[in-house]
Amino acid sequence: LLVAGGEGVEAAAEDPVLIDWVRQRASRARRVASVCTGAFLLAAAGVLDGRRATTHWMYCARLAQSFPAVRIEPDPIFVCDGPVWTSAGVTAGIDLALALVEEDLGRSVALAVARYLVVFLKRPGGQAQFSTTLALQVAEDKFGALHDWINGHLDNELSLSILADQAGMSERSFSRHYAEATGQTPARAIERLRVEAARRMLSERRTPVKRIARSCGFGSEETMRRSFLRVLAVTPQDYRSRFTF
DNA sequence: AGCGCCTACCGCCAGC
DNA sequence: AGGCTGGCGGTAGGCG
Numbered sequence: 001l002l003v004a005g006g007e008g009v010e011a012a013a014e015d016p017v018l019i020d021w022v023r024q025r026a027s028r029a030r031r032v033a034s035v036c037t038g039a040f041l042l043a044a045a046g047v048l049d050g051r052r053a054t055t056h057w058m059y060c061a062r063l064a065q066s067f068p069a070v071r072i073e074p075d076p077i078f079v080c081d082g083p084v085w086t087s088a089g090v091t092a093g094i095d096l097a098l099a100l101v102e103e104d105l106g107r108s109v110a111l112a113v114a115r116y117l118v119v120f121l122k123r124p125g126g127q128a129q130f131s132t133t134l135a136l137q138v139a140e141d142k143f144g145a146l147h148d149w150i151n152g153h154l155d156n157e158l159s160l161s162i163l164a165d166q167a168g169m170s171e172r173s174f175s176r177h178y179a180e181a182t183g184q185t186p187a188r189a190i191e192r193l194r195v196e197a198a199r200r201m202l203s204e205r206r207t208p209v210k211r212i213a214r215s216c217g218f219g220s221e222e223t224m225r226r227s228f229l230r231v232l233a234v235t236p237q238d239y240r241s242r243f244t245f
Numbered sequence: 246a247g248c249g250c251c252t253a254c255c256g257c258c259a260g261c
Numbered sequence: 262a263g264g265c266t267g268g269c270g271g272t273a274g275g276c277g
Contacts, residue, residue, distance in 0.1 A: 160253060172267045175254070187253055187275095223276065251276080261266080 001029040005037030005056070013044040023047070033085040033100065035093035042086070043067040053086040054079045074203065142181050143167070150190070154197055154217045158190045190217075195231045198224060202240045209236050 003022065012018055023045040026032045034042050039055035040063060042048050049069040054060070060074040073079050078087035078096040087096035102110035146167050150158065163186055164174035178186050198216040201207055210221045213236075218224035221236075228236050 170267045171253095172255090172269095173265085176266090179254090185254065219276070226275080249277100252274090254271105254273085256271095257269085259266105259268090261264105 001025045001032045003032075003034040003038035003041050005035060005040065009037045009040050013040045019044045029083075031083050031085070031100070033087070033096060035087050035096065036090050039063060039086045040066075042084070043070050047084060048086070051081040051084055052079050053081065053084070054088050055086060056089045143178065150193060151197075154194055155215050156217065158217065160186055163190075191227050192231055194218060194224075195227050198228075198236065199232070199239060202236060209240075212236075 001022070019041065022041055026042070026045060026047045032042065032047055034055075036056045037059050039048065039053055040059075043053070043063060043066070048067065050071070052071045052073055053063075054073050054076055055063050057074055060072050063070065064072045076088070077092045078085060078099065080099070085096060085100070087093050098110050098113060101113055146163070149166060150163075156162075160171050160175065163178075164171040167174050167178075169177065175186060178184075178189070182189060184192070194216045198212050198218070201212045201216070202209075207215075209224070213221045213224040216224070218227065225235055228234060228239065232239065
């Protein structure tokens with residue numbers, strides 16, 4: 001059973017016929033999953049009681065408030081608790097779907113599917129419109145070691161020449177191969193990895209924004225602010241305030 | 246808010 | 262031929 005979310009989902013969560021239907025189906029389904037705010041329907045049906053779950057980050061607080069029995073985790077892209085899977089925003093549904101494919105058919109099939117998605121989900125701008133995590137999974141064979149190294153050195157200078165050096169290629173070849181494998185240019189990928197690291201720190205700790213910026217490799221607080229607006233369309237302060245309960 | 250400098254990106258091309 | 266590599270230079274865009 002796969003439950004989608006979207007406009008009007010909270011009204012739908014109060015429709016007894018629908019919720020009853022969800023509860024019936026969920027009890028017989030091998031596996032239950034929700035995308036985005038679809039978690040509200042599962043929660044209303046009691047499917048999430050006592051389980052770990054997630055939803056779109058803007059709605060985590062509201063879901064927690066309406067359904068105290070659900071253990072909300074705002075950070076992950078998706079959460080798996082036994083047979084029940086929930087995912088964050090709409091694009092996280094793609095990551096969820098791939099995880100389901102992987103569970104059923106194995107890692108290599110999931111990676112093959114992901115490769116097709118990279119081809120077909122590219123927009124004219126050339127940016128892949130799904131999570132960095134997914135893009136990195138696809139590139140794991142080729143750049144897994146590099147990504148491990150990058151994540152351990154986010155506060156270092158990570159210029160094209162340094163990355164190329166680390167990968168043992170010329171700058172030109174590295175650029176080409178990296179973009180081909182991940183759907184992102186090297187600099188863009190670094191930016192997104194830094195934003196992801198900073199985002200985690202913003203929501204998990206009370207560290208001052210300026211120190212977070214530095215430890216994630218942004219030259220300044222202002223630079224981090226610009227990156228956040230580009231990648232997430234929110235300022236760091238706004239982002240943090242969503243998570244301060 | 247704006248500007249000058251710097252770098253990443255990418256098309257092009259020669260060489261292997 | 263046909264593919265891959267890597268240096269060069271113009272340009273757009275980001276950083277400080």
